[in-house]
Amino acid sequence: MKSSRPIRARIAPAAILHNYRLAKSHAPEAKAWAVVKANAYGHGQWRAVEALRSEADGFALLECENAVALREAGVTQPILLLEGVFSARDVRAVIEHRLTCVVHCLEQLKLLVRNGQFVTPVSLYLKLNTGMNRLGFTPETLGKAWEILQQLPQVDVTLMTHFAEADGERGVTGQLDRFRQISGDWGGPVSLANSAAILRHPQTHAEWVRPGIMLYGASPFADQSAAELGLQAAMTLESAIIGVQSLQAGDRVGYGGTFTADKPMRIGIVACGYADGYPRHAPSGTPIAVMGQRTKTVGRVSMDMLACDLSDIPEAGIGAPVTLWGEGIAGHVPADDVATAAGTIAYELFCALAPRVPVILDETAAVNRK
């Protein structure tokens, strides 16, 4: 049974599908891996997969076990392991379940070769390090990789890289040049673009794009909102006012007394704290909506509660609905705005949604939004 404590995360599968279609419309020639890693950025792997089941060209995630579970649930599209294999058992699963597999270093390639019977075709994504300097082959190691791959006739290869600054001022030019240098006269398939590159750098679209954050309705950019991009929020975090206080000038709020009222104020206490996944670093002034009106948080976020200013919302009392982020009955608060106030990004807010928050599916979203 779901808890009666009023906090809920409302997930809208129709928004995920809308956002996937938007990604496809930006890269109409490319196929798209729907990135559902990290429990679909906190939205629930299965909810995202269900939302996209009939349309996604493929699904991308990290853990081999999750990929196998998708296969066992009847998912027939390609499934990409974004960090490749970690063990001999993973290699066997890759072959048995026809998983597509990133290979990012020689050690990993050797693990594959040692443990795989390459008698049926296997799809490998050879990852090139073009400047991110996390994973990937360099010009020095790529030659050796090709040598090993020559001995595996049943392997088809896609070349990939990942952009560090597709959302920023430097963009993709440097890494794209480097990619072309390293890949030489490669004429096979290529996969480069994350959400930011899909939206801003069409020259990166190639054969397969890899939308992640945009599927969930947040903007990959600091200077362009999700709404401006035509994205729909897939997660709404909502709760209610469970306490009301009247403050005199000079009264303080919450742990550390970091907020002091400079005039008489009415504040509401919301059943949502950092143990629900709300960022503790969100300062006084972080946007929040109560009964359809935007207002601001006051004081420090505590484990189970936070406070907001109700001075201009006199009708809001105990039980009044609150939207922490997303598009709720209490109003619209972009997760990106909360993240910016808290010095982070919506990716982290979504992924940090705590297991104790009950999740409900918003099946009506599709109807309401049309």
Ligand SMILES: *Cc1c(COP(=O)(O)O)cnc(C)c1O
């Ligand atoms: C997570 C990830 C993506 C998706 O990135 P977004 O910025 O969320 O679109 C794409 N490619 C790789 C390799 C990833 O790890």
